[in-house]
Amino acid sequence: MTLTNIPPTAELQAIDAAHHMHPFTANGALGQKGARIITRAEGVRLTDSDGTELIDGMAGLWCVNIGYGRTELADAAARQMRELPYYNTFFQTSHVPALRLAAKLAELAPGDLNHVFFAGSGSEANDTNIRMVRQYWALKGQPERRVIIARRNGYHGSTMGGGSLGGMAAMHAQGGLPIPGIVHIDQPYWYGEGGAITPEEFGLARARQLEEQILALGAENVAAFIAEPVQGAGGVIIPPDSYWPEIQRIVDTYGILLIADEVITGFGRLGHWFGSQSYGIRPHIMTIAKGLSSGYQPIGGSVVCDEVAHTIGQDEFNHGYTYSGHPVAAAVALENLRILEEENIIDRVRTATAPYLAQAWGSLADHPLVGEAVSRGMMASLALTPDKAARAKFQAEPGTAGYICREFSFGNNLVMRHVGDRMIIAPPLVITPADIDELIERARRTLDQTHAHLQAEGMLKAAA
């Protein structure tokens, strides 16, 4: 491979620093340091502008489910661009890619989730959901049902609506979030917040916060509950087994709508088409994006049950995006779904790759710096700790150890992300056992280096 048409890294970094504002980044500091410039990718591996290869433990941003370099998707995009690069679906028109993708999603989705409202991203889809559930209740003659209950440390995107549904304190601190009518309950994070009770008891207790919140607000004021089957951006928080059945019971009891945000857990990441199937839950709406196109094109949407879709259909829904159901994005998504299905990628995750990852990742639990190492499907996380037995937090500012660990990981050519002092991965679903072995070897080396560094700096101290 040649890099002859790419300027040297330092030059690219200088241009980037001068003009490009990165999301979720302190751009001043990044400008000083220089971004790592990714130029190519194939399978589960990225190549940077120096020609160095990295294992992408995060599948981009949890999205490249089928891996990089699938030329079928490029061909599908090119074909569609030549035939019909754009048309809208607003004014009593439709086009073939959008209607075929909607039908395919209806076929794959569980239960009577038979209708799709398209968006350009997961955030947009969640904005749609806010308006859709409130409009649903208004059409049902219960307009006072407006409050949406969500969770602290949940992630539902970065628009005003998505960021408000999300429970990220750092996001709420900027720009006037959350918008009115959204309240948050606590997350089912046993390792970090469960204290002395068992995970099962804790899962029940956290689920019952939903019931307490509904009763406090008055059920007649509550429109919906939204949650990720497994929290992603919050640190790959896997709920105790007792959690989701209790949530389902509460949602059923009070007749509120359940929105499963499947932006990460959809399209095979938990070994089923949707995380809701993996947990046996029955949402009225699922948010989708990311793996829908394996990230090859920006597209998202809301998959909606018969009852909600038919009710919304009784009146004009004054909502939509220029790129709702974009034909090129929809054509690429269809090709992505074809590959996921025909190559049995999701079955392989469930029966082979995820169990392999669980064992390999779980082996990191014996490391002196690791408090827990857990996974579900192709999402995995570990907690860094100065004191395993106590599940202790560090004395240093939360995220300090995690950031150091992430830097070592990047240096070892493994993309592993940190959320506070949790380290997380969510690799492409096509990762092989041999690749997983290599990933684990780099992760273990990273933990060793982090441990030695924290020790040398006197930072292996627990918070008081």
Ligand SMILES: *Cc1c(COP(=O)(O)O)cnc(C)c1O
């Ligand atoms: C990424 C994500 C979103 C937001 O999707 P964007 O495409 O970035 O707008 C919403 N919900 C969850 C669970 C996500 O992980």
